[in-house]
Amino acid sequence: MSSFDNSDAEFQKHSQFISTSVQKIYQNVSSMNRMVSQVGTAQETPEIRQQLHQIRTYTQQLIKDTDSSFKDIVNCKDRHLKIQRDRLVDEFTAALTAFQAVQKRTVDLEKNAIRQAKANVTLPKPPSSNKSTSNSFSESQFENNFVDNRGPTQAQLQQEEIDLQALEEQERTIRELEENIVGVNEIYKKLGALVYEQGQTVDSIEASVENASVFVQDGTEQLRRASHYSNQARKKKLILALILGGILAVIILLFIIRN
Missing domain, CATH: 1.20.58.70 (Methane Monooxygenase Hydroxylase; Chain G, domain 1)
Incomplete structure (x- = not known):
């Protein structure tokens, strides 16, 4: 990536x-x-x-x-x-x-x-099993048998080769x-x-960001509360110090008057 x-x-x-x-x-x-x-x-x-x-x-x-x-x-x-x-x-x-x-x-x-x-492929026909009852063939019969037994011509072989190549190309x-x-x-x-x-x-990233945002908000709130408590504690210490100072001042004043 x-x-x-x-x-x-x-x-x-x-x-x-x-x-x-x-x-x-x-x-x-x-x-x-x-x-x-x-x-x-x-x-x-x-x-x-x-x-x-x-x-x-x-x-x-x-x-x-x-x-x-x-x-x-x-x-x-x-x-x-x-x-x-x-x-x-x-x-x-x-x-x-x-x-x-x-x-x-x-x-x-x-x-x-x-x-x-x-x-469409034509299979060669099997030879005929019928025997002629006559021992003599006419001239036309002889020619037909001669043509049938010659086998495929060169042109037919070439066409078969072309057809075979076409099939292989299609496959x-x-x-x-x-x-x-x-x-x-x-x-x-x-x-x-x-x-x-x-x-x-x-x-996951968005969820982490949202969680981090929540944590930041919680942390900010905790800091705000801590700051508030700290200020209150300082105020209390100051008041206590003033009270103690006042008491000490009264004691000193009384001691001076008696003497």
Whole structure:
């Protein structure tokens, strides 16, 4: 946690960065939603997938940087700064929720695309067990059997390789998305823990200050009472001294008169 003194100027610098980051996250989420809507449709292109990957990576890094800025302002103690910090926490949390939603939507689309691709894979047909009762084949039958037994062509093999690479890319995308979702969830937890911990610390400090204030008031009252009692004691001593002095003066006067 940062150890700087949380001056207003330093706080506002981090606060401005966080507010700007939140706005960028929302803008990126809006762009990602438009791109995700094209995934699995005729409008989907490799360029769209590349752009989607880039903006997702950038947003993920932006979220990490914003989380770091929160660590620098979370330990503010002034009440007006705490109110501003809590507002930023709410805004950042809402932006994270929007980002998580588009990531989960992308995961669902990618998984659905993989299921459909695997379902469309055609398995080779087993050879027919029916034997012809005739020993002679027509020319057309011979050609059909010759074509069927040739196996996949080079073009078919290349297409299968392309399809396999596409599936592997989709699976990598899903793993990356799931890791990102877990990472954002960790930021949720850390941010909540930091704010809660700091709130507990501030509450403890405020309670200590209040207790100290009570102790000071009690001490002041005790000093006032002690001063009052001390003054009364001095007055009593003075009165007693005057009385004794008066008595002594009378005794001396009587002694002089007798003599």
